[in-house]
Amino acid sequence: MTTTVSDVHESPAPQPFPEGWYFVASREELASGKLIHKTWLGQEIVAWSDEQGRVCMAEAYCPHLGSSLAPEVGTRICAGRLVCPFHGFEYDTSGQCVATPYAPPPRTARLKLYETRDYLGMIFGWWGLGGRPAQWQLPEAPEREDGWSDIRLNTLRFPGHPQETTENSVDLAHLRYVHGYDNVHRTARLKIDGAYLRSCFDFMGTFRLGGAITMPFDVASITHVHGLGFSQVDFEERSIGYSARLWVLSTPVDGTSIDLALATHVGNLERPKRPVLGLKFLPLPVRLKLMNRFTLWKATKYVEEDVVIWKRKRYVKRPRLNRSDGEIVAYRRYCEQFYEDRGRLDDRLLAGHG
Ligand code: FES
Ligand SMILES: [Fe+2]
Structure with a gap:
């Protein structure tokens, strides 16, 4: 017995970057002056932490004259500040430029930041549709309990x-x-x-x-x-x-x-x-x-x-499901909220076509 799922027929193929919280690095990786640089949801990002444990995750380009802030270009973390390799502008973990080697720091020199969340030592960053702020929070992390191993x-x-x-x-x-x-x-x-x-x-x-x-x-x-x-x-x-x-x-x-x-x-x-x-x-x-x-x-x-x-499958927009696959339909509907055209989908569901 095969049933088809009419709602799912018209769903777009998943866009590459659904909205949400995504893992960036563990706190261990960010410890002791380390600079993380990676491609994350299509963006070049950097992340580091200062001596107080404050984490900064930012776009990996300097707002002064656009240098890459990748470590292989020469970017360093010095006393908790990120130092740009091009002209030595220094940024603290709030993203603000707080020093330059030759003049007072321009107040407008700020890194483009991502909101972060520490969940049991795992650092997550928020990726919002069109750059919008976090639409929901990750849950409270469970207490670190005795009798549990490290992660x-x-x-x-x-x-x-x-x-x-x-x-x-x-x-x-x-x-x-x-x-x-x-x-x-x-x-x-x-x-x-x-x-x-x-x-x-x-x-x-x-x-x-x-x-x-x-x-x-x-x-x-x-x-x-x-x-x-x-x-x-x-x-x-x-x-x-x-x-x-x-x-x-x-x-x-x-x-x-x-x-x-x-x-x-x-x-x-x-x-x-x-x-x-x-x-x-x-x-x-x-x-x-x-x-x-x-x-x-x-x-x-x-x-x-x-x-x-x-790694070899392709997305099937119109899955041919059997009776016991019903939760895949519910799951696909759940996923729609994380994509650009959620407004269009909401309209369609409200209009009674969903
Ligand atoms: S481009 Fe970064 S300090 Fe000039
Ligand atoms: Fe599995």
Whole structure:
């Protein structure tokens, strides 16, 4: 049985840069005078932090006479200020030019800034349609709890789009065919509220290590999506008995490729229900660290299975869906709010054609 989805027929192909919060760098990467320079949603940007931990993310061009502020051109961070390599103008983390080597700083010399947010040491920048300010905020970060590991990050780059990668959160059918999970089932209705989407499902499976060792897993997961650049998956693993969080942070680079940053941390490993590769004999901090390394490595392996599909697929504007794919329709409607022509879409829905 095949149904078609009339709303989705007229949707535009995803534009390369949906509005939202996108990962820039970890606080560690910005520490101790480091300057980040990258292409981020088609823009050349720089980011750094000062000694007080204030972060600045700005367009990577100097408002004086337009020098690139890339480190390879000679830009330096000196006492928390960015120093332009062309004439030595200095900018503090508010973006203001506060000194030049040969005259008082012009008051109008200000870097073009992006709004940033620190979420558990992961720095996000806001990319607004037409440069407009943040339309929503990321959620409050969970408290740093005792009994949890540090957060580790790993980034994959490949041709892709954040709408396509985030669609996996509601595409339960692929979990069996791409990842080999068993007994995948939804545990609550899909929730959508503005820029927030929640998808809850359980699954089971078996980790295989080198063909010799197998470990069954039995997982309850809740995925919290806050725009197409931020997904947090909360896991409760019931076989060993521990918790994990996985962040899937999809960031368009140049309109063709995305950087998919994966970040994990694990907790509640004090009393594993089953021996886990001898971890039980190690002190808790070591146990957490090793388990988190394993979790990030395994998450990367699973995502690499998706990448095989993602980097070769094309966007299907008019998906031919079966009965159990209904949430993909809801997801596609949710995504419309992040693109330029949302006004046109709202009009169409209000007019009763949606
Ligand atoms: S262009 Fe940057 S100081 Fe002149
Ligand atoms: Fe997947």
